[in-house]
Amino acid sequence: MRTVPVGVSARHIHLSPEHLAVLFGEGASLTELKPLSQPGQFAANETVEVIGPKGSFPKVRILGPVRRRTQLEVSRTDAFAIGINPPVRESGDIAESAGIVIKGPAGEVKIEEGVIVAARHIHFHTSDAEQYGIVDKQRLSVRLSGERGLVLDQVIARVSPEFALDLHIDTDEANAAGAKTGDQVEIIG
Amino acid sequence: MRTVPVGVSARHIHLSPEHLAVLFGEGASLTELKPLSQPGQFAANETVEVIGPKGSFPKVRILGPVRRRTQLEVSRTDAFAIGINPPVRESGDIAESAGIVIKGPAGEVKIEEGVIVAARHIHFHTSDAEQYGIVDKQRLSVRLSGERGLVLDQVIARVSPEFALDLHIDTDEANAAGAKTGDQVEIIG
Numbered sequence: 001m002r003t004v005p006v007g008v009s010a011r012h013i014h015l016s017p018e019h020l021a022v023l024f025g026e027g028a029s030l031t032e033l034k035p036l037s038q039p040g041q042f043a044a045n046e047t048v049e050v051i052g053p054k055g056s057f058p059k060v061r062i063l064g065p066v067r068r069r070t071q072l073e074v075s076r077t078d079a080f081a082i083g084i085n086p087p088v089r090e091s092g093d094i095a096e097s098a099g100i101v102i103k104g105p106a107g108e109v110k111i112e113e114g115v116i117v118a119a120r121h122i123h124f125h126t127s128d129a130e131q132y133g134i135v136d137k138q139r140l141s142v143r144l145s146g147e148r149g150l151v152l153d154q155v156i157a158r159v160s161p162e163f164a165l166d167l168h169i170d171t172d173e174a175n176a177a178g179a180k181t182g183d184q185v186e187i188i189g
Numbered sequence: 190m191r192t193v194p195v196g197v198s199a200r201h202i203h204l205s206p207e208h209l210a211v212l213f214g215e216g217a218s219l220t221e222l223k224p225l226s227q228p229g230q231f232a233a234n235e236t237v238e239v240i241g242p243k244g245s246f247p248k249v250r251i252l253g254p255v256r257r258r259t260q261l262e263v264s265r266t267d268a269f270a271i272g273i274n275p276p277v278r279e280s281g282d283i284a285e286s287a288g289i290v291i292k293g294p295a296g297e298v299k300i301e302e303g304v305i306v307a308a309r310h311i312h313f314h315t316s317d318a319e320q321y322g323i324v325d326k327q328r329l330s331v332r333l334s335g336e337r338g339l340v341l342d343q344v345i346a347r348v349s350p351e352f353a354l355d356l357h358i359d360t361d362e363a364n365a366a367g368a369k370t371g372d373q374v375e376i377i378g
Contacts, residue, residue, distance in 0.1 A: 150343075153338040176365035
């Protein structure tokens, strides 16, 4: 059986070095609250407010380290709540995605693109992918069992020697399935 | 192909006659805003506030007509937001479910049980069920297609001459699938 642990992503943001400086002040850096499942990634102590046309989230967790471009990842439920309409995208694919206002203790930025609903995906270490017979960018189906059991199709395989085995879904997907971080689920196709 | 239209249920409440009187005043009745897909059911103009330990929803739509017992239906996302932990249940099965405080213009009630996350289900008119070869209480699997395609298992068939054909899912399930009211989906097993 090809099992994978679940990692549920709540809304979060990645910041560019330039935006970090505007939001937290020149020379500011992110400080680690706790490590994430992917090697080198961490939840920062720092948070920002994100402000949409119909509402805002006052404390959105920043994930570090900084990235080349700022990216806010929200669930569809979140998006409705604050009045934005981001596309479902793979991380990093932000061209013509949604915009948002971001506010930090030292300043504010308005981004014209960078807000997405993350496409469900599995991180595979190269050796996991080999063992499971899976290649990068393959589309997979994964069964989540239980009283709200469902099968997620269109799960994107991402393979790298930098990755640790983990199925990343958002809170809508987790809640629809009654799933939580650490559950073990099965790749069925 | 056995297709079914989708009906997405946002959080809503059904009130008992006794609670309606407390919340809106002796002799008050519900007034119809618009009919629902199920014959005789309607969204009322009236709303209530529901108050949990960690937050509240100020305007929860009442669905009419009144029912024997008060029942609040929320998504898992809603439940986390206001700090309650309702079970996944079929409508009407509220024994030892979660409690909540409900506030109306004329008064307030605290219920000890009645809050549930609705179990996904399909309403079949008896003639639809016959045509599709489906019996009451059967568990079905339904495919929702698209970029967030998934298969919902554990879908409960409910058959009655009072029902109109409709798959009822909550906002978490709809958002996880990228589905909306009126989409046509397929029963696959």
